[in-house]
Amino acid sequence: MNEKFMAFMENKMMPIMAKVSANRYLNSIKDAFVLATPFIIIGSFALLLFNLPLQDPNNFLYFKPYDNFVKAFASDYLQIHAVSMGLMSLYVAFGVGFSLAGYYNSDKVTNGLLSLYAFLLVSAKSLATTIVGAASNLLFVEEETSIAILDGRYMDAKGLFVAIIVGILSVEISRFLVNKKLTIKLPDSVPPAISKSFEILIPVAVISIVFQIINVIIQKNMLVMLPDLIMVIFQPLLNLSDGLVSIIIILFLIHILWFCGLHGANIINPVVMVISMTNLAINQQALANGEAIPKILAGEFMNNFVYFGGSGSTLGFCIALLMVKNAHLKSIGKLAIIPGCFNINEPIMFGVPIVMNPIFAIPFILTPIINAIISYTFMKLNIVGKVVALTPWTTPPALGGFMASNLNFAAPILVICLIILDYIIYKPFLNMYIKELEKEETKS
Known part of the structure; x- marks a missing residue:
């Protein structure tokens, strides 16, 4: 049975997944979020700094100096x-164009700006408005001053889907025009910087006309902006994705791919990141408004409450390795424990190994699913706080859960309990593997 399964995975699934892993569009989306992540993390903690659960006088955590601090500095x-x-969507739009251009050996910065331009064209209506009241003091202008503004409603997570779609389309349109020589070519004597700016003129003009026509048609006939229309289309996906069944399917796919030697997270995460970042923005808006936090699959939910030690939730397994008598496996445990505390588990994945090892297939795939089911249930019951801040994926598990959930004390307790449970799940399979190794040593 094991041999048939492994043969099926090697001959049928791995070639397909390898192609998916190499897909330029998925990789461009992933790269875009990597570029945007530092800004998102800092922005998350800025929000968190002024929304800690220390302001309610009826709560035992109430801290008056903090309450005064928030009232004095939050608005600024x-x-x-x-x-x-x-x-967020601005950074992603630029990142998609920048990264995708690299796969075509095109100018990255130019295509990144082209994607950003196309996104703003369809997402940010411009208008003039008269400033009155408190707004005049905030913007340092006199009352009744008329200023030009851009509509920023879709520059946050609500514009992510359209930022990705428009970013990809703008690069593809530009590439098509360049390949067909539909550009302005200046003599070689012209400085390269000037020549390059003229070469992109026709693509910019075409993209302007195409997207603006689409824009006008949608606005005049449907009375909505393009991001609204895209969100309506993808809303069922967002609703389904926050369900436990969807999370289990995502985890199953990621770990099947990892077990076959492919980086499952890198393949699946481009899609998951769009969903989790959109949900994170929804949670942060709820936090800022003092409302109940609605979404579970948000931000780094997986790294904070599922992947303790990396894919497969291998930190518990790493602890088990430290306690065995087998010298080889114990040495791997010693080597892997520090990286494992920062969610890096390649020493275990390829050192034990777990990859392509039938004995560890069951715990490797099922352990993160069990963690997700328990974490999801506790969050659904509001026993553990949901994710409202984006932490670096390398943040140690208990600390990451504590920070991401707005200093919810139940979060690190849950994480520690789950790591102990993971140890218990992996231990019998590790004992089985040790016996297999001993048999092989006896034969040799």
Whole structure:
């Protein structure tokens, strides 16, 4: 049975997944989020800094100096959140174009700006408005001053889907025109910087016309903006994705791929990141408004509450390795324990190994699913706080859960309990593997 399964995975599934892993569009989306992540993390913690659960006088955690601090500084310094999380789609739009251009050996910066331009064209209506009241003081202008503004409603996570779609299309249109020589070519004597700016003129003009026509048709006939229309189309996906069944399917796919030697997270995460970042923005808006936090699959939910030690939740397994008598496996445990505390588990994946090892297939695939079921249930019952801040994926598990859930004390307790459970799940399979190794040593 094991041999048939392994043969099926090697001959049928791995070639397909290898192609998916190499897909330029998925990789461009992944790269875009990597570029945006530092800004999103800082923006998340700026919001968190002014929304800690220390302001309610009826709560035993109430801390008056903190309450005064928030009232004095929140209105000024939440600007950090507004131009990071609040402009997430801008960074992603640029990142998609920048990364995708690299696969075509095109100018990355030019295509990144082209993608950003196309996104703003369909997502940010411009208008003039008269400033009155408190807004005049905030913007340092006199009352009744008329200023030009861009609609920023879709520059946060609500514009992510359209940022990705438009970013890809703009690069493909530009590439098509360049390949067909539909560009302005200046003599070689012209400086390269000037020549390059003229070469992109026709693609910019075509993209302007194409997207603006689409824009006008949608606005005049449907009375909505393009991001609204895209969100309506993808809303069922967002609703389904936050369900336990969807999370289990995602985890199953990631770990099947990992077991076959492919980086499952890198293959699946481009899609998951769009969903989790959109949900994170929804949670942060709820936090800022003092509302109940609605979404579970948000931000780094997987790294904070599922992947303790990396894919497969191998930190518990790593602890088990430290306790065995087998010298080889114990040495791997010693080598892997520090990286494992930061969610890096390649020493275990390829050192034990777990990859392509039938004995560890069951715990490797099922352990993160069990963690997800328990974490999801506790969050659904509001026993553990949901994710409202983006932490670096290398943040140690208990600390990551504590920070991501707005300093919810139940979160690290849950994480520690789950790591112990993971140890218990992996232990009998590790004992089985040790016996197999001893048999092989006896034969030799």
